[in-house]
Amino acid sequence: MTDQPAPGLQELRAARRKGLGLLVWAFVFSVFVNLLMLTGPLYMLQVYDRVLTSRSVETLVALSILVTMLYALMGVLDYARGRVMARVGARFQTALDGRLFSATLRRSMNPHERAACTAVLRDLDALQNIFVSPVLMAIMDMPWTPIFIAAIFIFHPVLGWVSVVGGAIIIVLALLNQIVTTNRVRTAQIATQRAHAFAEQAHEASEVALSQGMRDSLQRRYKRLRNLALQQNVTANDWTGLFTSATKAFRLFLQSAILGLGAYLVLQGDMTAGSMIAGSILLGRALAPIEQAMGNWPVVQRARAGWRTLERFLAVVPHEPERTDLPRPEARLAVKGLTIVPPGTKKPTVRNVTFTLEPGQALGVIGKSGSGKSTLARALAGYWPIAAGEARLGGATLDQYGPTLGLHIGYLPQTVSLFAGTVAENIRRMSLEPDSQAVVAAAKKANAHEMIMQLENGYDTFLEGNENQLSGGQKQRIALARAIHGDPTLLILDEPNSMLDADGSQALNETVREFKAQDRAVIVMTHRPAAIAECDLLMVMDQGALVAFGPRDEVLSTVLASNPKSARRPQVVRPQKVSM
Numbered sequence: 315m316t317d318q319p320a321p322g323l324q325e326l327r328a329a330r331r332k333g334l335g336l337l338v339w340a341f342v343f344s345v346f347v348n349l350l351m352l353t354g355p356l357y358m359l360q361v362y363d364r365v366l367t368s369r370s371v372e373t374l375v376a377l378s379i380l381v382t383m384l385y386a387l388m389g390v391l392d393y394a395r396g397r398v399m400a401r402v403g404a405r406f407q408t409a410l411d412g413r414l415f416s417a418t419l420r421r422s423m424n425p426h427e428r429a430a431c432t433a434v435l436r437d438l439d440a441l442q443n444i445f446v447s448p449v450l451m452a453i454m455d456m457p458w459t460p461i462f463i464a465a466i467f468i469f470h471p472v473l474g475w476v477s478v479v480g481g482a483i484i485i486v487l488a489l490l491n492q493i494v495t496t497n498r499v500r501t502a503q504i505a506t507q508r509a510h511a512f513a514e515q516a517h518e519a520s521e522v523a524l525s526q527g528m529r530d531s532l533q534r535r536y537k538r539l540r541n542l543a544l545q546q547n548v549t550a551n552d553w554t555g556l557f558t559s560a561t562k563a564f565r566l567f568l569q570s571a572i573l574g575l576g577a578y579l580v581l582q583g584d585m586t587a588g589s590m591i592a593g594s595i596l597l598g599r600a601l602a603p604i605e606q607a608m609g610n611w612p613v614v615q616r617a618r619a620g621w622r623t624l625e626r627f628l629a630v631v632p633h634e635p636e637r638t639d640l641p642r643p644e645a646r647l648a649v650k651g652l653t654i655v656p657p658g659t660k661k662p663t664v665r666n667v668t669f670t671l672e673p674g675q676a677l678g679v680i681g682k683s684g685s686g687k688s689t690l691a692r693a694l695a696g697y698w699p700i701a702a703g704e705a706r707l708g709g710a711t712l713d714q715y716g717p718t719l720g721l722h723i724g725y726l727p728q729t730v731s732l733f734a735g736t737v738a739e740n741i742r743r744m745s746l747e748p749d750s751q752a753v754v755a756a757a758k759k760a761n762a763h764e765m766i767m768q769l770e771n772g773y774d775t776f777l778e779g780n781e782n783q784l785s786g787g788q789k790q791r792i793a794l795a796r797a798i799h800g801d802p803t804l805l806i807l808d809e810p811n812s813m814l815d816a817d818g819s820q821a822l823n824e825t826v827r828e829f830k831a832q833d834r835a836v837i838v839m840t841h842r843p844a845a846i847a848e849c850d851l852l853m854v855m856d857q858g859a860l861v862a863f864g865p866r867d868e869v870l871s872t873v874l875a876s877n878p879k880s881a882r883r884p885q886v887v888r889p890q891k892v893s894m
């Protein structure tokens with residue numbers, strides 16, 4: 315825990331350091347690759363000044379064999395450098411993948427942040443991408459630019475100075491490129507992300523989109539977003555392209571200018587023809603990294619923007635504190651003054667709720683739509699944070715269990731989500747360790763076993779996430795089996811029979827009965843009378859407050875049976891253990 319870097323910038327730097335050893339190797343390869351870049355100019359120099367003057371074929375052959383070998387070596391080293399850089403990127407990505415996934419998962423509980431969470435994962439890709447793009451290698455080659463230009467000075471000082479001025483103009487173009495395009499590229503990226511997010515949302519809601527005649531409207535909205543993104547991308551590309559082309563043309567011109575100037579100096583007898591050709595080639599090599607970096611500048615800008623976003627994102631998601639594993643708790647739930655504020659909002663939707671649930675009891679929670687039942691379920695399942703008050707399971711607060719809370723609580727949310735995987739994998743909560751016995755036992759308790767056996771491949775039927783071949787009731791039964799899997803101490807079921815038929819409902823009640831018999835506890839949030847058949851206690855909620863609590867029949871008769879609308883006045887019946 316103590317050796318963990320601080321969230322945010324320190325984490326990113328620590329991830330970058332993971333590849334430092336390899337980066338040193340890439341740099342060493344770069345040194346040799348750049349030295350070998352001198353092969354071409356030196357060959358020219360020798361051919362023009364030695365071979366052509368001596369007319370020696372043997373020298374030409376010997377030089378050519380040497381050059382072939384040197385180029386082959388350069389190719390090998392350049393390839394090795396590329397391989398090493400790809401691995402540097404892989405190390406960086408691996409160092410952050412797990413932490414980022416867990417951080418985005420935690421932030422996803424706030425619906426306003428979900429799109430940003432997906433975007434952050436893409437930011438990591440953009441950062442990893444820079445290691446495999448040619449731009450980083452071009453940056454590694456840049457320190458050689460002044461060395462190559464210095465070598466041109468050896469041929470002739472005039473050529474050297476022309477190269478310096480030419481190089482300076484190219485650097486000014488590169489800086490201008492950055493100044494002019496940075497904001498434009500960023501705006502274009504944001505617009506593109508918005509269009510992608512909209513498309514994803516539309517795909518998820520394809521059922522309603524296609525059945526409610528929304529296709530054209532959605533398509534028009536998508537096209538509007540795409541056109542906006544396209545316009546901005548085209549503008550950004552135009553500017554980048556302008557600078558890239560200007561640089562390329564100027565570099566080619568400069569090479570020819572050096573050649574022309576060199577020819578003049580040769581005519582004046584100030585230098586040899588070989589130096590003239592070698593100088594021109596050397597200038598090309600000196601300026602190539604700048605040109606290459608400019609051509610790939612959008613990759614750098616994207617990565618820089620990604621780095622900043624990741625830094626900000628990780629800084630606000632602390633590391634999960636390491637917790638001492640607590641033993642399996644007793645099914646005693648003590649809730650005191652519980653107030654819950656949904657993530658991303660400020661107003662509590664459940665206020666000051668107090669109650670106790672003993673082992674062997676089942677509690678039904680009823681109330682009008684929007685009264686706070688699901689909010690309570692989410693907080694008790696450890697999904698939403700508790701704003702005030704506390705909830706203790708077996709004497710420990712929920713957060714003291716850390717991630718192991720899920721082992722002790724089985725939670726069936728109101729909206730069922732299944733993952734891409736087999737039925738068995740879904741029931742065993744996507745664990746990588748198969749445990750067929752526990753899976754089948756959970757499915758049997760959830761009355762899902764027979765239904766699963768009817769599927770094409772039984773427990774090994776592959777489900778495509780939420781959009782799969784199952785009916786609503788079938789999904790609910792599999793999700794119930796997932797909640798029961800691992801024999802949790804407390805079972806929290808939010809509208810568990812909203813999609814079940816009479817048999818399913820009956821089986822659910824049997825499961826609740828079995829849980830109670832094993833001295834565990836169950837909480838059922840529901841609108842349906844059938845779901846509270848096994849409940850000993852009943853809680854009535856209204857506008858986020860507990861308005862009645864006590865033995866089921868007492869609460870039903872005193873609060874609801876008389877006048878459901880009067881349920882606003884608290885009529886709390888003291889909790890007590892109901893004899894069974």
Ligand SMILES: Nc1ncnc2c1ncn2[C@@H]1O[C@H](COP(=O)(O)OP(=O)(O)OP(=O)(O)O)[C@@H](O)[C@H]1O
Binds near residue numbers: 656681684688689
């Ligand atoms: N993610 C959220 N962000 C902000 N407010 C929310 C969120 N989810 C629910 N609420 C608000 O919390 C209140 C209680 O909602 P909740 O879903 O807990 O009610 P419920 O009793 O379960 O309703 P239903 O019976 O319709 O499922 C509502 O006013 C709702 O608008």
